[in-house]
Amino acid sequence: MAAAAHHPRIKIMTCSQVVAVEEASSRFEVHVRQQPRYVIADDCIGCRKCEYACPVLVPHDFEGGLGARKAIYVPFSNALPQIALLDVENCTFCGACARACPTNAIDYLQEPESVVLDVGTIIVATGIRLTPAEQAERYGAGKLRNVMSALAMERLLAPHGPYGRVLRPSDGRIPDSVGYVLCAGSRDQSLKQGEGVSWCSRVCCMYSIKQAMLLSGTLPLVMITLYYMDIRAFGKGFEQFYQNARAMGIEFVKGRVASIEEDADANPIVRIEDLEKDGRVGEHRHDLVVLAPGIVPAWDPSRVLGIATGSDGFVATTRPLLSPCGTTQEGIFVAGAGAGPKDIPDSIVEAGAAAMEAANYLRASCGESRSIPKSLTQQLVGA
Ligand SMILES: Cc1cc2nc3c(=O)[nH]c(=O)nc-3n(C[C@H](O)[C@H](O)[C@H](O)COP(=O)(O)OP(=O)(O)OC[C@H]3O[C@@H](n4cnc5c(N)ncnc54)[C@H](O)[C@@H]3O)c2cc1C
Ligand code: SF4
Ligand code: SF4
Numbered sequence: 001m002a003a004a005a006h007h008p009r010i011k012i013m014t015c016s017q018v019v020a021v022e023e024a025s026s027r028f029e030v031h032v033r034q035q036p037r038y039v040i041a042d043d044c045i046g047c048r049k050c051e052y053a054c055p056v057l058v059p060h061d062f063e064g065g066l067g068a069r070k071a072i073y074v075p076f077s078n079a080l081p082q083i084a085l086l087d088v089e090n091c092t093f094c095g096a097c098a099r100a101c102p103t104n105a106i107d108y109l110q111e112p113e114s115v116v117l118d119v120g121t122i123i124v125a126t127g128i129r130l131t132p133a134e135q136a137e138r139y140g141a142g143k144l145r146n147v148m149s150a151l152a153m154e155r156l157l158a159p160h161g162p163y164g165r166v167l168r169p170s171d172g173r174i175p176d177s178v179g180y181v182l183c184a185g186s187r188d189q190s191l192k193q194g195e196g197v198s199w200c201s202r203v204c205c206m207y208s209i210k211q212a213m214l215l216s217g218t219l220p221l222v223m224i225t226l227y228y229m230d231i232r233a234f235g236k237g238f239e240q241f242y243q244n245a246r247a248m249g250i251e252f253v254k255g256r257v258a259s260i261e262e263d264a265d266a267n268p269i270v271r272i273e274d275l276e277k278d279g280r281v282g283e284h285r286h287d288l289v290v291l292a293p294g295i296v297p298a299w300d301p302s303r304v305l306g307i308a309t310g311s312d313g314f315v316a317t318t319r320p321l322l323s324p325c326g327t328t329q330e331g332i333f334v335a336g337a338g339a340g341p342k343d344i345p346d347s348i349v350e351a352g353a354a355a356m357e358a359a360n361y362l363r364a365s366c367g368e369s370r371s372i373p374k375s376l377t378q379q380l381v382g383a
Contacts, residue, residue: 005080012080013115021122021305026331026365030117036110038086039072043105046082048074053100058090060162064152066169067162072097072106077160120365121331121358124301124315125351128337131185131197131294138259139184139291140268145170147260147268147289150180150207157214166218168288170266175222175287178215179270180208181257182228185294197294199312202341204292205232209245211290216248225251225284227272235343253284260289295341307332314340325354331365333357 004010013032020031039050056071063069071090074082086097086106098106130151133141140147146168148156155161168175186201205228212224231252233242246252255274258281262268268289274282297313308316308328315334319326325333335354336347 001080028119032115034113038110039084040105040107041083043103044083049100050084050097053096056090063155063162120362123354123358124334124338125336126299126338128295129298136184140260141291144262144268145266150290150292153211153290177223177286179286179289180226182292184291201295203343208292212250213245227253227257325357331361
């Protein structure tokens with residue numbers, strides 16, 4: 001991220017939204033709306049004095065709602081750029097931040113700005129979001145205090161996480177027993193009146209096993225159980241990783257979790273039909289339960305970019321074998337999880353492929369098409 005931010009030919013526009021794209025003679029006119037930060041970017045030195053002075057505390061979305069942030073804040077410890085952002089929805093306009101700022105960078109009167117960019121090609125990399133907690137009503141997400149999403153657990157395990165260690169939210173106790181519910185939003189259309197996601201999220205099996213192993217390292221005495229339908233350890237070395245987790249004593253229970261309720265001490269109780277015990281229904285009490293939610297696209301590009309999406313909403317790739325990053329619109333490419341759930345290595349490989357396809361498209365559209373083949377993939381297929 002830092003390398004990109006400091007690259008002389010890469011410009012990162014934060015707080016920005018692409019609102020319209022017009023095509024004209026093989027180029028694109030991109031209309032961007034930049035939301036105000038209420039902080040003058042060129043004057044802010046990222047000292048955070050405004051943040052310390054602000055009296056307003058709100059749940060921190062970056063920490064999965066577990067920690068708190070101020071109404072003016074640097075979004076997270078390695079955010080780029082390292083400058084403050086004022087959340088106008090929660091600000092009381094008390095003026096404490098402006099008084100604390102050593103460079104007079106706060107500007108409560110900033111207005112949105114419109115920027116028009118002239119570009120030769122576009123790569124869509126808008127990624128994923130998780131299915132909302134309320135969708136998994138029967139798992140108690142969003143209601144039971146010690147049932148959290150895997151993204152929140154990522155933050156608990158992070159060195160700069162909300163508590164600095166793994167604690168359960170209801171009472172700050174170190175958990176002795178943690179349960180993971182896989183496919184808690186994916187491969188299940190029964191969730192919330194048929195709005196569940198039918199496809200596999202592809203990364204949940206492996207990130208849950210990864211988290212379980214990290215938890216075992218952080219809390220050596222913790223008992224961890226993964227409830228799963230089947231483990232999809234599809235990638236290089238993944239099966240070995242899964243077997244290592246079993247060998248470390250992490251328990252795997254095959255079955256479908258029916259519901260999660262809590263007892264008087266806020267301990268989640270997982271009710272499951274255990275397929276390896278003749279389908280007998282069992283109840284397992286944990287200190288903490290982590291849900292692996294479904295994965296859906298973060299953004300629908302069809303209205304703004306005019307490119308097609310599949311029935312799942314992810315960007316459609318028209319020739320997946322020949323041009324894996326090509327979309328239905330010439331000159332617009334897709335990379336990463338915006339085209340379908342995938343892990344980081346696959347997203348990075350695809351980003352490289354999209355960059356090559358975009359570079360070839362640019363060269364061709366600049367009039368060099370006679371000497372340079374249209375796309376790298378065609379070149380490879382030809383060879
Ligand atoms: C809990 C969890 C744990 C995971 N752990 C691992 C792991 O250990 N290893 C691994 O390989 N993978 C892991 N993954 C998968 C990993 O998160 C994805 O592979 C990766 O995030 C995909 O990268 P991406 O850049 O394609 O999309 P994203 O990371 O989703 O990035 C997309 C970006 O686009 C921005 N965006 C979206 N819409 C717009 C818009 N309209 N305008 C401007 N910006 C927009 C978003 O804000 C976001 O910053 C995990 C996933 C989850 C949910
Ligand atoms: S003006 Fe708003 S952001 Fe600044 S200190 Fe007061 S509440 Fe916080
Ligand atoms: S707005 Fe002012 S006080 Fe806040 S981080 Fe920037 S320079 Fe520091």
